[in-house]
Amino acid sequence: MYISRSDAHRAQKARKRRKIRTLLTLNLVMLLIIAGLTAVYVFKFQGDPLEAEAGHDHSSTQVEEQVATEHTDDAVEPEPVNEAESVDTASGSAESGDPSGGQVGDEGTGQAGGNPTMKPAEEVNTQVVMPDQDGLKISFVGDIQMSGKVAELIDKNGDDFPFHYVKSMFEQDDLTVANLETPITTGGVPAEDKQFVFKSAPGSASALGKAGIDMVTLANNHVLDHGVTGLMDTMKHLDTAGIQHFGAGKDEEEAFKIAYVERKGKRIALLGFSRVLPKSSWFAKGKNPGVADTYSSAKAREKIAEARKEADFVIVTVHWGAERADKPNDVQKQLAREYVDAGADLIIGSHPHVLQGFEQYKGKWIAYSLGNFVFTRSSNPMTWETAVLQVTLNHDGSCALQMFPFHANLGQAVPMDQATGSKLLKRVSALSHPLGAEVRQDGRIGTIGRTR
Known part of the structure; x- marks a missing residue:
């Protein structure tokens, strides 16, 4: 066609x-x-704040570095720890008389990367135990060492300089416990193959006592920085100052010995263990002096069970985790559960040099890390934040916890102002949320209960 x-x-x-x-x-x-x-x-990630939080990028708040210190085989000697947290970077330090230590940035938060997103108040109901007025009050603080730049400040300002702002608080409680992360000695031989070696003067022991500190744990990776001589001198100076110590000793029996104290008709047991040691020669084994290690938890669990039979309240202090990591790792969580299952009522952690979150397991509280307290200064702002944790043992056997925010200035703990402290409480609360706990704005710590 x-x-x-x-x-x-x-x-x-x-x-x-x-x-x-x-x-x-x-x-x-x-x-x-x-x-x-x-x-x-838009509906899923902006309309629902809980989902938005789950998808939030927290990369800015991640730690700069994590040090591998965990070993599952006791026969394997632990690797040396890289302790970059000990660098003295005291710009605007407490020498200037500025209570903030000159470290404040971002409107005084002194925080790295800001605060994680908080869940809306209406979504949670915090179950908080209130303290009895005449309950037994115990204060816990983090790492203390008085060498290097800290010693220079003490020489200039006096032995009471590190504890100027906390002395009255420690004098008013019934018991104050700290992690002493230094030998107190004039002798000994510095440890080899260790980047940071601490050594505090004999007057440090009496300064601790005058500040109201009653007991210290020696279970850490610095107490043998000047060998066995340094350890023996440390215990001698603490004994002279009337400060009880635990977690290390002249042999295995003394290192793992339970420290008992009587307060207000209650018998309290304290034990100290370390999961972070430079090498196996630091372990207290048999007649060898050293630290009560917990690379295997068997001995620790045995001693906790023994204390459970003799005491009204059992406290375990433990040196563990990765430095500058603000979240507990799996080893910390596993050990904490084993300790509680063995009979511990309260667990207080140290070594990360930053604050970590709180958790309650089977009704018992775990404070994974209280950070530095009196220490040198690093370049990491998270190490500039600390707290006094006050625990009240009530008559009914319950335990009330309250956190008081402080700046960890060079060689001195200084209270935070209300605004800065509020931000820190929110940050630690956010760290505690995944663990089922929350820190209220009055510092009281409780478990989270859903309202819907």
């Missing part, structure tokens, strides 16, 4: 129109799909 040129032209234009309509239809369908997906995204 013959088709004229004009008919062919019209047919060609019709085909083009159909193609255009098809393309327009496809584009419209794609735009509708994109609009639908956008609506779902």
